[in-house]
Amino acid sequence: MLTIARKRREAERHKKLDDAFQKADIDGTGKLTKEQMIKCFEVNDVVLPNLEEDIAKLAGKDGLITLSEFKKFTMPTDLCKIEFHDRVFQKVEYDKAENTATGPSAKKDSKAKAEALKQMDRVELAFRKFDANRDGFLSRAEFDEMMKDVEKEQADRIFRACDQAGDGRVSLEEFRNVIQRGKTMMKN
Structure with a gap:
């Protein structure tokens, strides 16, 4: 059942x-x-x-x-x-970029992009996906977009936990720390 x-x-x-x-x-x-x-x-x-x-x-x-x-x-x-975890840590397929590229330079660019993605870990991939302005931080608006399927109160708590510097934005390292803490708590 x-x-x-x-x-x-x-x-x-x-x-x-x-x-x-x-x-x-x-x-x-x-x-x-x-x-x-x-x-x-x-x-x-x-x-x-x-x-x-x-x-x-x-x-x-x-x-x-x-x-x-x-x-x-x-x-x-x-x-x-x-779910938050499912949305953030989507499986990334790399061979698609090669299949849709056209011409020698497009194929080379697609291969380079795919190689760069392979070198990033899942946490960084998730972070970069929601860092819309590519400034290296998640603003509150970017964070809210990532958390759009989560209740506002819960999203607020998570943002406060992530924003360890208290500057109203979340860096990759702050994001990584919270994800790591969550994984540790789930193991216990």
């Missing part, structure tokens, strides 16, 4: 997928084109290997994808992740 929390998370995932589908269905037909579905993944920063090929196989004879097909395809992906 599923626990209440697990049922709630499952309902939140379904709602998130319903919302993503509705946003992608710009013409309101109740079906998505292959291009709309690909854009849905791009807008949500979810990268999957062979996405175009998999979506092409998913589309019906009319070339369109229904809500139930969309949910079945996206449920095991990061598109439906709702």
Whole structure:
């Protein structure tokens, strides 16, 4: 039997997928084109290997994808992740950049970017994902964007814990320290 929390998370995932589908269905037909579905993944920063090929196989004879097909395809992906840990520490796929690059210089740039990403750890990847202005700090607005699925009171407590210098922003090291403390507490 599923626990209440697990049922709630499952309902939140379904709602998130319903919302993503509705946003992608710009013409309101109740079906998505292959291009709309690909854009849905791009807008949500979810990268999957062979996405175009998999979506092409998913589309019906009319070339369109229904809500139930969309949910079945996206449920095991990061598109439906709702928890803080799931949102921040999404699995990064590196081979996608090589597949979408065109021309020799674009391919070289994609390889360099993929190599740089491989060298970063998951904490730094998460931090950089939400550091929108690339200043090396998470402002309160950037932090709030990262925590948009967390209750405000809890987000406030986490921000205060992260902002160890008390300067109203969170550095990578402050962020790393809080993540490490959380991991240590979960082990005990």
